Structures are given as C-alpha cells and as structure tokens.
Amino acid sequence: MRRIISVLLENEPGALSRVVGLFSQRNYNIETLTVAPTEDETLSRLTVTTSGSDKVIEQITKQLNKLIEVVKLVDLTEGAHIERELMLIKLKATGSQRAEIKRTVDVFRGQIVDVTTSVYTVQLAGNSDKLDAFIQAVGTAGVLEVVRSGVSGIARGEKVLSL
Amino acid sequence: MELLSGADMLIRSLQDEGIEYIYGYPGGAALHIYDALFRQDKVKHILVRHEQAAVHMADGYARATGKPGTVLVTSGPGATNTITGIATAFMDSIPMVILCGQVASTLIGEDAFQETDMIGVSRPVVKHNLSVRHPDEIPEVVKKAYYIAATGRPGPVVIDIPKDMTTPNERYEYQYPKKMKLRSYNPAIRGHAGQIKKAVDMMVAAKRPIIYAGGGVVLGKASEQLIELAHMLGFPVTNTLMGIGGFPASDKQSIGWLGMHGTYESNMAMHHSDLILCVGARFDDRVTNATEKFCPGARIVHIDIDPASISKTINADVPIVGPVDSVLKEMIGLVRENSVKPDEEALIAWWKQIDEWRAFHGMRYEKSDTYIKPQEVIEAVWRLTNGDAYVTSDVGQHQMFAAQYYKFDKPNRWINSGGLGTMGFGLPAAMGIKLNFPEHEVVCVTGEGSIQMNIQELSTCKQYNLPVKIVNLNNQALGMVKQWQDMNYESRHSQSYMDSLPDFVKLAEAYGHVGIRIDKKEDLEPMLKKAFAMKDKLVFLDIYVDPHEHVYPMQVARGSMKDMWLSKTERV
Numbered sequence: 001m002r003r004i005i006s007v008l009l010e011n012e013p014g015a016l017s018r019v020v021g022l023f024s025q026r027n028y029n030i031e032t033l034t035v036a037p038t039e040d041e042t043l044s045r046l047t048v049t050t051s052g053s054d055k056v057i058e059q060i061t062k063q064l065n066k067l068i069e070v071v072k073l074v075d076l077t078e079g080a081h082i083e084r085e086l087m088l089i090k091l092k093a094t095g096s097q098r099a100e101i102k103r104t105v106d107v108f109r110g111q112i113v114d115v116t117t118s119v120y121t122v123q124l125a126g127n128s129d130k131l132d133a134f135i136q137a138v139g140t141a142g143v144l145e146v147v148r149s150g151v152s153g154i155a156r157g158e159k160v161l162s163l
Numbered sequence: 164m165e166l167l168s169g170a171d172m173l174i175r176s177l178q179d180e181g182i183e184y185i186y187g188y189p190g191g192a193a194l195h196i197y198d199a200l201f202r203q204d205k206v207k208h209i210l211v212r213h214e215q216a217a218v219h220m221a222d223g224y225a226r227a228t229g230k231p232g233t234v235l236v237t238s239g240p241g242a243t244n245t246i247t248g249i250a251t252a253f254m255d256s257i258p259m260v261i262l263c264g265q266v267a268s269t270l271i272g273e274d275a276f277q278e279t280d281m282i283g284v285s286r287p288v289v290k291h292n293l294s295v296r297h298p299d300e301i302p303e304v305v306k307k308a309y310y311i312a313a314t315g316r317p318g319p320v321v322i323d324i325p326k327d328m329t330t331p332n333e334r335y336e337y338q339y340p341k342k343m344k345l346r347s348y349n350p351a352i353r354g355h356a357g358q359i360k361k362a363v364d365m366m367v368a369a370k371r372p373i374i375y376a377g378g379g380v381v382l383g384k385a386s387e388q389l390i391e392l393a394h395m396l397g398f399p400v401t402n403t404l405m406g407i408g409g410f411p412a413s414d415k416q417s418i419g420w421l422g423m424h425g426t427y428e429s430n431m432a433m434h435h436s437d438l439i440l441c442v443g444a445r446f447d448d449r450v451t452n453a454t455e456k457f458c459p460g461a462r463i464v465h466i467d468i469d470p471a472s473i474s475k476t477i478n479a480d481v482p483i484v485g486p487v488d489s490v491l492k493e494m495i496g497l498v499r500e501n502s503v504k505p506d507e508e509a510l511i512a513w514w515k516q517i518d519e520w521r522a523f524h525g526m527r528y529e530k531s532d533t534y535i536k537p538q539e540v541i542e543a544v545w546r547l548t549n550g551d552a553y554v555t556s557d558v559g560q561h562q563m564f565a566a567q568y569y570k571f572d573k574p575n576r577w578i579n580s581g582g583l584g585t586m587g588f589g590l591p592a593a594m595g596i597k598l599n600f601p602e603h604e605v606v607c608v609t610g611e612g613s614i615q616m617n618i619q620e621l622s623t624c625k626q627y628n629l630p631v632k633i634v635n636l637n638n639q640a641l642g643m644v645k646q647w648q649d650m651n652y653e654s655r656h657s658q659s660y661m662d663s664l665p666d667f668v669k670l671a672e673a674y675g676h677v678g679i680r681i682d683k684k685e686d687l688e689p690m691l692k693k694a695f696a697m698k699d700k701l702v703f704l705d706i707y708v709d710p711h712e713h714v715y716p717m718q719v720a721r722g723s724m725k726d727m728w729l730s731k732t733e734r735v
C-alpha cells in the first residue's frame with residue numbers, strides 16, 4: 001500500500017543522505033521525496049511516499065526513527081490528511097488545441113503561467129492522482145516536459161507534527 | 164578557561180572521557196593529532212601494522228569490557244582500511260569511536276591527496292558519523308560520539324576531522340561537556356509495564372517454553388538477571404553464537420547454542436516449543452533457517468533495546484522495547500509475586516523430552532586414531548585453561564568448533580565476529596584483550612586461512628609484549644568453504660584449498676615469538692601444556708588436524724530449525 005511518511009529531521013549536512021541511503025541500503029522503494037527547511041531553521045521537514053506491506057512499512061518507520069538525526073516522524077496515511085503535489089507541465093498548444101487545453105486547465109483548476117505562440121506552460125497542484133488525470137486528459141502526445149515536486153502532506157484537524 | 168589547539172582538545176577530550184588506550188596508525192592528515200598525542204602520556208597509543216587490526220583490537224577490548232574502544236587513523240587509505248573492522252563492530256553492536264583524519268576543509272571535494280569521503284563510505288556501517296566543522300566543537304563532538312556509541316543499541320561512531328581543525332597555533336577555549344542530551348535520540352530506559360505483565364502471564368502458562376538469549380544479554384550486562392529468571396522458572400535456555408556465556412554452559416538448564424551449527428537439543432526444543440522468550444537476540448537467518456517454517460507452535464515474547472529488531476524477520480506476539488537487564492528484573496519481580504506458578508507437571512514432561520534429545524546427540528564427534536580431531540583440541544584447550552580463558556576466534560570451521568566445545572560459563576569471554584563473519588578478526592581482537600587483561604589467559608582459535616589475513620600483527624604483539632596463545636587448527640583448507648562444496652557442489656573444491664602454506668613455526672620465530680608444530684595425536688596434550696606454561700611468550704601452535712572433518716550438527720538449507728545433518732550420513 002502507498003504511504004506518506006512525514007519526517008522532522010535535524011537540519012544538518014549529511015542528514016538527507018542518511019535517509020536516502022537507508023532506503024537503498026535496505027531495499028525499500030522511494031516514489032517521491034521532498035525536503036525543505038521549516039519555520040524552525042534547525043529542522044527540515046521531509047516527506048517520502050513509499051509502498052510496501054505493513055511489515056515493510058513498520059520496518060521503514062522504525063529504521064528511520066533509528067537514524068540519530070530523525071527527531072520525529074508520522075505516517076500520514078494512518079489518519080485523515082491532505083496531500084499536495086505541484087506540477088509544471090509544458091504542452092504543445094497550436095490552433096484549436098489552445099482553447100481545448102485552456103478548458104481542461106480550468107476544469108482541473110490549474111493556471112497557465114507562461115505562453116508562447118506554440119506552447120503553454122501549466123501549473124497544477126493537487127494530489128498525485130489528479131496530476132496523473134490531467135496528463136491523461138490532455139493526452140501524452142502533446143506533452144513536451146513535465147516536472148513534479150513530489151508529495152507534501154499534512155494531517156487534517158488539530159494534529160501537528162512538531163517538537 | 165584553558166586555550167588549546169584542536170588537536171590538543173581532541174586528546175584532552177579522550178583523557179576526560181577516561182580513555183586509556185587507542186589503537187591506530189599515523190599519516191599526513193592526522194599528524195597534528197599524533198603530535199598532540201606525543202606531548203602527553205595519559206592516552207597510550209598502540210601502533211598496529213594495518214588499520215583493520217586497530218579496529219579489531221578496539222573491538223576485542225570493547226567486547227571483553229563492555230566499554231567503547233577507540234581508533235585513530237589518517238584520511239584516505241587509513242580510513243578505508245578501517246571499513247571491514249567498522250562493519251564487523253556494527254553487525255555485532257559493539258561500541259567504538261573511530262577518529263579519522265581528513266584533508267583540510269578547504270580542499271574537500273577537490274580530489275585532494277588522500278581524500279576519501281569517509282562520512283559517505285562509512286555511512287551504511289556505522290551507528291552514526293560526525294564531522295568536525297569548527298575546532299571549538301571538538302569536545303562536544305567527541306562527547307556526542309561516545310554517548311551515541313555506548314548507549315541504546317551500541318555501535319561504532321566515526322568522527323571525520325579535517326586537518327585544519329587541528330592546526331597547532333589556533334587555540335580555543337576547552338571545556339569537556341559533563342553530560343550529553345540529544346532531542347532526536349532517546350533510547351528506551353525501561354520496558355512497558357503492561358507488556359511485561361502480559362509476557363509473564365504467557366510464560367507461566369507455557370507447557371513447552373524456551374529462553375532464547377542473544378548478544379544483548381552480554382552487551383546489556385544482564386547475565387545475572389537471566390540466570391535468576393531462568394532458575395525461578397525452570398525453563399531451558401539456549402544461547403545464540405553472540406550470546407554464548409550469557410548463560411553458563413555448565414548450568415543444567417543450558418541446552419547449548421542454537422541455529423545453523425547449534426546443538427540438536429536446542430534446535431529441537433526451539434522447533435517444538437509453545438513459547439519463546441527471546442532476550443536480546445534478533446532472529447538472524449543463521450538461527451531461524453527458513454522463516455516460514457520457523458517454530459510453528461510457538462508464541463513469541465521479544466525483548467530488545469532496538470525496536471527495529473523486533474518483528475523484523477519473525478513476528479513477536481509480545482514485543483517489549485527496553486534494556487534487557489531492567490526488563491528481566493521486572494519479570495523476576497512479577498514471577499515472584501505472581502500467584503500462578505509455572506506449570507510444573509508440563510515442565511517435567513518437557514525436560515524429559517529435552518533430555519532424550521540431549522542423550523540422542525549431545526555434541527558427539529567421531530574419534531580417530533590417525534588424525535588429531537579439531538574438536539579434541541578445543542576440549543583440551545578448555546581443560547588446560549580451566550574453562551576461564553578469553554577465547555577469540557576467526558571465521559570458519561574452527562570458529563564453530565571453538566564455540567561448540569569450549570564451555571563458557573561467563574559472559575564477555577567468547578569473542579567472535581558473529582554478524583559479519585570477518586576472517587582476520589581473531590588475532591587483533593585477542594591482542595586488544597590481552598593488552599587490557601595482561602594477567603589473563605587469552606587464546607585465539609584460528610585457521611591457516613584466517614590467520615593470514617592479519618598475520619602482520621605478530622609484529623605488534625612483539626612491540627607491546629602481548630603473549631596471546633594462537634591455536635591454529637590447520638586443516639590445509641578453507642575448511643568451511645570446502646564443507647559447503649562437499650555438501651552442495653559434489654565436492655568440487657573450487658579455490659578452497661590452501662596451497663603453499665608458510666612454515667608457521669619459522670614465521671612465528673621470525674617475528675620473535677615461539678612456534679610449535681603439533682601433528683601427532685600423542686603430542687597434543689603435552690605440547691599444549693608446554694605452551695600454556697610459557698606465560699610471557701606468544702606461542703603459535705600450528706596444529707595439523709583432520710582435513711576431512713565437517714562441522715555438525717548443520718541445519719539443512721531452507722528447512723525448519725529441526726532439519727539437521729548430524730554427521731556426513733545422518734540426516735534428521
């Protein structure tokens with residue numbers, strides 16, 4: 001099953017490579033990985049999406065917790081949560097395609113953020129399925145370039161991941 | 164406050180940490196540190212002949228004392244030469260701090276002379292690693308390293324020290340931290356009371372219980388508590404290879420060690436048990452055999468300081484995360500107070516069954532009129548050292564024979580590379596122990612293959628007068644490899660033959676030691692006696708043993724715990 005694990009990490013050089021190394025060393029897969037400093041500059045927040053049996057996920061969280069620089073972590077998929085991924089996508093847009101793409105972008109609540117006579121650059125945020133669906137909708141033939149941020153997530157309601 | 168250079172701070176930190184010996188080898192990036200070492204005499208440095216040996220020496224010391232060992236090497240090749248030693252310590256959770264020189268921080272990333280990314284290279288085989296980014300943080304970094312290495316589940320910690328962090332004429336205020344606390348690292352200090360209660364209820368209700376005790380008992384200094392609990396309950400106890408000595412071999416409740424080359428009775432008892440109390444062990448593949456066939460009727464209580472060791476390969480019914488000594492102590496209290504006592508009738512029947520298994524096999528081997536049997540060498544060594552020596556070993560058949568036939572009654576006496584299985588470990592480990600226990604008998608059981616992986620240390624032994632006894636079970640083959648080839652590859656002995664062996668007697672003599680060759684049965688006992696009588700001499704005993712011998716019992720590959728070969732022809 002797909003999981004989103006959110007980690008508070010000491011903002012130290014080398015800490016990220018330990019997390020990444022752990023995944024490859026123990027044969028766990030990483031689907032997406034995002035990391036950035038938090039409002040507390042001594043901490044980074046890292047979000048990793050992965051998949052595996054319950055046993056594997058349990059090992060992943062335990063092994064992550066064992067890393068000295070991991071301060072706290074939570075498996076967001078254990079509760080209600082919000083996940084978002086940002087996509088920037090360049091689409092071939094000429095003639096009648098232009099209006100068609102515009103309509104699709106509106107349906108998906110995206111924005112066209114850059115335009116040339118033959119290309120639209122679209123920005124879209126949402127959960128990963130929505131981004132996949134958008135690509136499907138516009139058709140892969142017109143896609144020139146895709147860049148996705150990987151998933152960020154946060155728990156719903158009062159629950160917070162902090163010190 | 165005192166002003167010291169980075170190098171002086173480093174050595175002072177070691178002094179303040181109470182470090183007496185460090186093991187190492189100098190080189191460019193570590194020269195400021197070696198100069199600081201020269202200008203004091205509290206921390207003593209042992210110069211090895213290869214950095215790998217420095218790590219194994221520190222490791223031997225750590226295994227025998229439970230205290231972290233310390234290593235000092237230079238950057239590049241000095242650092243990379245320590246990797247096998249570090250990985251060895253990591254696999255067996257041995258506390259250790261490895262200080263590595265590094266090129267100046269201004270040169271890092273430029274492929275400078277002797278630059279290696281030691282933080283990157285060591286990362287998968289350390290508990291943690293740290294690099295020094297400013298000289299004034301050295302005391303703190305050192306304290307942190309020892310704290311992390313020695314607490315929780317212990318392990319090696321590397322400190323990478325760029326040369327410009329130790330410049331002699333740049334001085335900073337020195338103060339060694341008294342305490343260390345990290346917000347991101349909080350090892351468990353006691354087990355969950357509810358879980359412990361649940362476990363005890365299960366234990367007293369069991370009909371066919373067994374205690375499976377690992378290296379955690381030795382590392383966690385929980386031998387006394389284990390003995391007390393086992394005696395209260397009357398349960399059989401089996402140790403892992405790493406747990407040997409954690410429960411006395413001569414205790415009548417000891418049924419020997421378990422797993423691939425464990426005793427018949429231990430493997431049978433595990434397989435047929437209805438409750439396994441696992442204390443500080445990790446259901447290693449060399450213990451469980453095929454996990455899907457593992458102990459089908461057993462419920463499992465698992466105590467470990469490391470939550471990640473629990474339910475990793477085998478699911479625990481009652482996981483208990485905590486230090487083994489404190490958890491066992493709480494269990495003892497509960498068993499004492501509990502109105503329900505262990506099921507005596509069931510236990511009598513269970514012991515009757517175990518005694519039958521024990522009678523059926525009980526570590527037998529075929530004697531020979533022509534050959535010296537490796538097993539009888541170990542039995543003789545055990546007798547002649549009154550079962551009280553520190554015994555280190557290398558890796559191979561000789562290791563298994565040593566573990567099987569030397570009956571250890573105390574923890575920290577059996578010193579071997581269990582997890583990584585590192586040939587070359589035995590001699591340097593023995594040296595680390597002898598240095599710290601000069602009055603004690605220290606025996607290295609090795610093979611003619613393994614000993615040659617760190618034979619150069621005979622020179623270090625001479626320099627520091629380390630009169631260990633080397634028992635070389637010379638079968639003129641990479642015996643364990645050959646055994647697998649006999650059993651699985653129709654005896655195609657691909658590269659398992661040790662040709663062109665040196666004359667070990669002359670070799671020992673060339674290094675300034677005593678060498679004795681034993682190839683006749685009748686010489687064995689008197690020659691061993693003679694060797695052990697030479698208290699102040701390193702004696703290299705080159706003993707020609709039966710080259711055809713195999714280690715038994717041996718679990719059948721991909722079988723359950725109870726599927727074993729008991730000899731070349733007997734399979735159960």
Ligand SMILES: Cc1ncc(C[n+]2csc(CCOP(=O)(O)OP(=O)(O)O)c2C)c(N)n1
Nearest residue numbers: 559560561586610611612613640641642643
């Ligand atoms: C460094 C290293 N290389 C290879 C091995 C694989 N290996 C395991 S046992 C063994 C043979 C050891 O031979 P020897 O030291 O003579 O011991 P014996 O089995 O003959 O008693 C080998 C090569 C290992 N454990 N360690």
Ligand SMILES: [Mg+2]
Nearest residue numbers: 610611640642
């Ligand atoms: Mg051999």
